[in-house]
Amino acid sequence: MTTSTNTNANEQSLLRFITAGSVDDGKSTLIGRLLFDSKGIFADQLDAMSRSKHKRTVGDTVDLSLLTDGLEAEREQGITIDVAYRYFATPKRKFIIADTPGHEQYTRNMVTGASTADAVIILVDVSKVKLREDGGVDLLIQTKRHSTIAHLLQIEHVIVAVNKMDLVNYDQDIYNRIVKAYGEFAASLGLKDITPIPLSALTGDNVVEKSEKLGWYQGPTLIELLESLSVYDESHDAPFRFPVQLVARHNGHEANDFRGYMGRIEAGKVSVGDQLVVQPSGQSATVKDILTLEGSHQSAVVGQSVTLLLNEYLDISRGDLLSSAGKPATQLKQLKADVCWMSDEPLDVRRKYWIKHGTKQTSAKVKTIESLLDINTQQRHSAEGLKLNDIATIELSVQQPLAADAYSDIRATGAFILIDEVTHQTVAAGMIRL
Structure with missing residues (x-):
């Protein structure tokens, strides 16, 4: 695993990144800690969080998760539902953060947040992973799902934040086992630029300041890592x-x-x-x-x-x-694509849907479901239909030709959404494969 840096990067360049992972892995708390320790919180925000009736900390300790969990339902349940965007800056760089939900039912919101990201922080909660007797580790399904989506969307940098290290006494062996397990899973996906880091969002260890309790870790803090990531727009x-x-x-x-x-x-x-x-x-x-x-x-x-x-x-x-004129887009009446199904209503191959590609909208029909991806094994198998959060490769026919590129070449002209003709709800996000 390696860290990508860009020594020639503009110091005030903008990095867009998201946090992803399973429920209660500490995503909102991590962002709150980043903002708090980098002086990105106003005094009135801090005071409002301290007096919040939904605070889940003891005494005068600030509940940093409340900074991004802005919806009343989020604060009541202690979960993230919608995507929350926050801006902050350090002397070296500007940042836009998207705090995305961990619940499986809100995976579609994670896809939305990830679609414009340069980097993703995949949080792994050390208290939730299953440590096997053979020395291996069983990662949570949402960790695998979000990593798969990051790969499909071609997010350039993946940071594996092994969180809540304070709960396991900052044990280096447990950290190493988790990193090894994630590395093996990432290799099966094809993820390349992966950087692991041990930290505790709640206590602030290795987030902005170096932690003596993690003295065995010689790498950068999270904020140093974010400041050093290269951002090059191939477009x-x-x-x-x-x-x-x-x-x-x-x-x-x-x-x-x-x-x-x-x-x-x-x-x-x-x-x-x-x-x-x-x-x-x-x-x-x-x-x-x-x-x-x-x-x-x-x-x-x-x-x-x-x-x-x-x-x-x-x-x-x-x-x-x-x-x-020398390199026009490819005109397609039939196209192959990877899609993430985002609707509670399952795919009905007998129906037509609207396809929105750039500024063009036309009618489309799913001809075949070529294969459905098993998140756990990364194996593909046949399927009759798609349900919420399924990831599959499909073939579409469109009523009017689309001038498109492969998503791997140009994101903007290689991406599309499918819309229900009756409810006008977005039912799928897709990436064209030529």
């Missing part, structure tokens, strides 16, 4: 992808005919004079101008919201994709 080097969100026109009283195509650059870069292709129509286009609120620009890059003006008069509307 900067990818071919240009621009899903059209809106066609902008003058109000009809202008003498000049203005037609601009508004949206967010999801991959690559664009410059005035670049040759593009409109998908799915296949029409050729040339960039005439690039507009933002600040005015006209010669070029723009991934992440920027812009209005593109073209030399040609073309039939382009919301849902179309402007791509690099």
